[in-house]
Amino acid sequence: MNTHPIAVVGASGYTGIELLRLLFAHPHAEIVAITSRSEVGKPLSSVLPRFRHLPGADIPFIAPDIDAIVDSGARTAFLALPHGMAAEYAVPLLERGLKVIDLSADFRLNDAAVYEEFYGHPHPAPQLLGEAVYGMPEIHGDAIKSARLIASPGCYPTSIILPLVPLLREGLIEASSIVVNSMSGVSGAGKKADVSLIFAEVNESLRAYGLPKHRHLSEIEQELSLAAGEKVTITFTPHLVPVTRGIHSTITASLAADFTAVSSCLQKAYGQAGFVRLLGEGQCADTAHVTRTNFVDLGWHHDTRTNRLILTSAEDNLTKGASGQAIQAFNMLHGFSTNDGLMNL
């Protein structure tokens, strides 16, 4: 079977591990290099016991060295690195002829000034921002097919942008009225030693955080503004809740058209989109149905008493919200089938 050699740069964090989980089951992916600064020389299966006995899982970690990555024969590199560090690898890997799919926030914004506003430092490689494609296949599919550098979307943004873009394009809601409340599982905070993330602090805790200007607002508003044809500013409140995986977003907006147009708009936009599941009017999304899958579920209601739309979306933050979506873009980029590697429950 035709396989494509892949490097996963930064393979020991949660998004890296999720990439490996999915790529090992991908019919056209061959993992030829995995990097981790702290695990050099160790076989994957010894660092991540979950992978033991999986064919191929004896591959050793290498240092995140450009030459070594290129020498592995990889033709596409997934970057699962912290924000700010991905650009250091994207630039030389692109120069060496690899395709790069970056899961960090480094190339998601079109505008270096917005990057600096939200991330607090100048963009490390502004010359690439014009070329980078925001890797949401349902929205930017054509651009993805011919991209060199794909900026895979963030977890919260995916759950918010996907349902709102068609509604804004058709002018069905008032852009200025959008209020989003999201809940995220703890894996979204990464695999790191932090007292606020230990079990005894998170269990039986419900809390908002990152108010009022979460970094993800920058990419959310960029994409919503593109769809609306005008600057869109929203209110967004993320919450940390005691689940390992999953993001649930509840989106409220005043209707600017008849409510019946909502269902037909979403049906037209996503009726054929394999990974967007339209639960329909009167239904509520539930993360339990999407964890470990690349699906995003959408349900919606008409609050007739206030004439607002209430839309709920559910996804897995590590799959459709990160690594699954990156592989979905990878499939598009290389002409593989949409479902390849992404149909296991």
Add this chain to the structure above:
Amino acid sequence: MNTHPIAVVGASGYTGIELLRLLFAHPHAEIVAITSRSEVGKPLSSVLPRFRHLPGADIPFIAPDIDAIVDSGARTAFLALPHGMAAEYAVPLLERGLKVIDLSADFRLNDAAVYEEFYGHPHPAPQLLGEAVYGMPEIHGDAIKSARLIASPGCYPTSIILPLVPLLREGLIEASSIVVNSMSGVSGAGKKADVSLIFAEVNESLRAYGLPKHRHLSEIEQELSLAAGEKVTITFTPHLVPVTRGIHSTITASLAADFTAVSSCLQKAYGQAGFVRLLGEGQCADTAHVTRTNFVDLGWHHDTRTNRLILTSAEDNLTKGASGQAIQAFNMLHGFSTNDGLMNL
């Protein structure tokens, strides 16, 4: 020490158990009767092993019979019964001279027509609606002191009404812009055999429910309208999340005045309120800090980009959201100290 004889009618559900937990530690409460249709004759400690060895926990359950309750010597009856059934007990117990604190929804609404709209059947005792006092001590303290029948507020309503009432009274927010998203622990659904509540269905699940017209909207909007001096209609989305206890509400509203007025308004309203803890501007409430207590925590932010207020509140749905608040009203009603029985963490 001066003690007051109490009956807990419906003592085997979660709010009933929470009443018992708090009343056993109350310096002025003496539990003289506990009822449960299914546990008649059994000592409390044999039905609820958590209570074993607690002084007084050998008290047996009796049937919920009016004569037996009266004969126990109880002077105040707490009703922890399903909605619709509480009225059957409230009427005769009041006639027999007891004070009644009802934790169901039966007497929370001033208007029998609104009751029928939201609960789907005519009100069973409309003649009492005028007399019943909505038992939120911070809002209706004076009425509580002289009440015969107290309708203790619902769990979601408490977390929403408390922060909004002073802001609406002073006209600081636009009433028509209020959007509330709440998360509730599973104990809020009661102790009942229901597949959708079993651990394997709830764990790792995040979901909205009850859209778009949850029953609690009726009492929320009643109290907000009273505060605003006009009919207030809001959008409210409750969510079920995998914690046992706790409610977290995130309230968003457009500002109608300068944001700085928010802090001073809340400070004025609740600076001396023992159970409302003002975390202050820039702070987020966390249910982990309020579980098993009668506190409700409030934090707030200014979303300057949209000129909205974002306010978060956290409480325990069974304590401040139910049984603790009922005891807080009980203390007021009988002139006990505010903190009596409610200062254990």
Add this chain to the structure above:
Amino acid sequence: MNTHPIAVVGASGYTGIELLRLLFAHPHAEIVAITSRSEVGKPLSSVLPRFRHLPGADIPFIAPDIDAIVDSGARTAFLALPHGMAAEYAVPLLERGLKVIDLSADFRLNDAAVYEEFYGHPHPAPQLLGEAVYGMPEIHGDAIKSARLIASPGCYPTSIILPLVPLLREGLIEASSIVVNSMSGVSGAGKKADVSLIFAEVNESLRAYGLPKHRHLSEIEQELSLAAGEKVTITFTPHLVPVTRGIHSTITASLAADFTAVSSCLQKAYGQAGFVRLLGEGQCADTAHVTRTNFVDLGWHHDTRTNRLILTSAEDNLTKGASGQAIQAFNMLHGFSTNDGLMNL
């Protein structure tokens, strides 16, 4: 690709759902019939929203009718039915020429008297006990290959029998000294409405149950006795803990030989067994590494102070402990590759 038509009888419980999850990803399985008494006529994807958009998931539930199952063209039937009911289906399906893989306890015991002792009623089809094969591929592989009726092992038994059989065969431990303590996730209790299983009762609860003579002892001791060549009786304490999936067993036994023989014995027995992962001496098994997989992990220690072996095993109760193991046997039965359908993490 060569596919085999399959019926899943009783497809709406947790083991049935797990069978579907795995079989949809199996390269040689074609699901031609799924039954559920309560969901007749509804498409799978409408009853189990997790399956929406999966190719083939529009298949409707049919009633568990023998003729209808046969008419579907199924050549192998998986029975995911309650204990006692499976025999009613196994007998006629075998008569109609299907292979039967039964996930209930109905055919696990060789001796009808032991069945009656542990299950409290006479065996419904004792004539089949001689023929039924206990479907643990690592132990009864040869018999599985030519079986008509496979009795797939229980969840606890798998985690206990697998590590102990080789040690007993070689006489490395004293059979009379075996003490087993197991912890199980809540899905092991099934998808049923039971107050003791609701989230608020299970969360933050640790408890033993089923003492002192759990039904699973019958099949555990049957297999251990076969291995030891003498009657083996053990002490077994199962515990319910707040996880959805996973079984962990800690096995303690006095050594009857030098401890170093343990590692070589296990290595000889399972060094080539794809789904048994030998973590090695000094390592502890962790269910986090095996959930949703068909792996069982084994680690072991020498308690030199008491000269006991302490062995820990971890598996997913629904996968290696039920549906995954059934598919592993299915692969053997039909000559498919060992790993088919079982290598997704």
Add this chain to the structure above:
Amino acid sequence: MNTHPIAVVGASGYTGIELLRLLFAHPHAEIVAITSRSEVGKPLSSVLPRFRHLPGADIPFIAPDIDAIVDSGARTAFLALPHGMAAEYAVPLLERGLKVIDLSADFRLNDAAVYEEFYGHPHPAPQLLGEAVYGMPEIHGDAIKSARLIASPGCYPTSIILPLVPLLREGLIEASSIVVNSMSGVSGAGKKADVSLIFAEVNESLRAYGLPKHRHLSEIEQELSLAAGEKVTITFTPHLVPVTRGIHSTITASLAADFTAVSSCLQKAYGQAGFVRLLGEGQCADTAHVTRTNFVDLGWHHDTRTNRLILTSAEDNLTKGASGQAIQAFNMLHGFSTNDGLMNL
């Protein structure tokens, strides 16, 4: 009311916080000093928001300085410090005339050589070992009443020693046959930044650890040997499970007498012990009934097939397993009522 001035040294970890939670509700305790190296000068309520609005919770943290502690007027110091560090404070505080209740392991062993064997370094103050009293009120009550230095027992040891001591004293079980399996909540590992303790690593994980010679064996075996009148060595396997609080121990041992003697022995030993709840034969302990209380629950079964006793115990690791038991000893030491401060559920 007669109050006793108290210092809590090391008040920001989980056992320190639990001491504060209980002492604030204690009728005879007055907290006059709380120390924390990292929080000096901050009021308790600002560091631990759960304590806000509790009368007295404005007390500021001070540095753990001996003079400052003495100057606070404290007459009893609770030490909630890491093992090895407590001795540094115990010695000078005793010299300055305070009573010391140490929650660390520093003074639990009678024998400095055993300390060094299990803790890996020489004992820091061996001259105090003879005087220190192992602070388990049900076993060493008389010594506690006249002690200067109380070594409060460990969490696992409490759940194991309490049920076994009377059985060993009366020779009802074979000491060499004791096998203990325990499960602990994550708070037992302390409030520390450690990747293995973060929610996403602990949730849905069941694992043994610390095999085969956990440090707590030293104090367990010391007390069991004292009871048996001979050296007792046991096998002990602790497990980490996803709950915040609670320890459950399952104890298995061969009977050396008639099983009926077990119930009468335990009844005789603990029938009047307020905090030991004898669930009785045929009952299983459940941590859900003891969390946040000072109770330890015991149930037991006769495994007639192997003639073993199976005994289950449940406690809260932070309360009866640490801070509650320390306050129970404090009550004894100063002649307060047994239940003071310990009867809130």
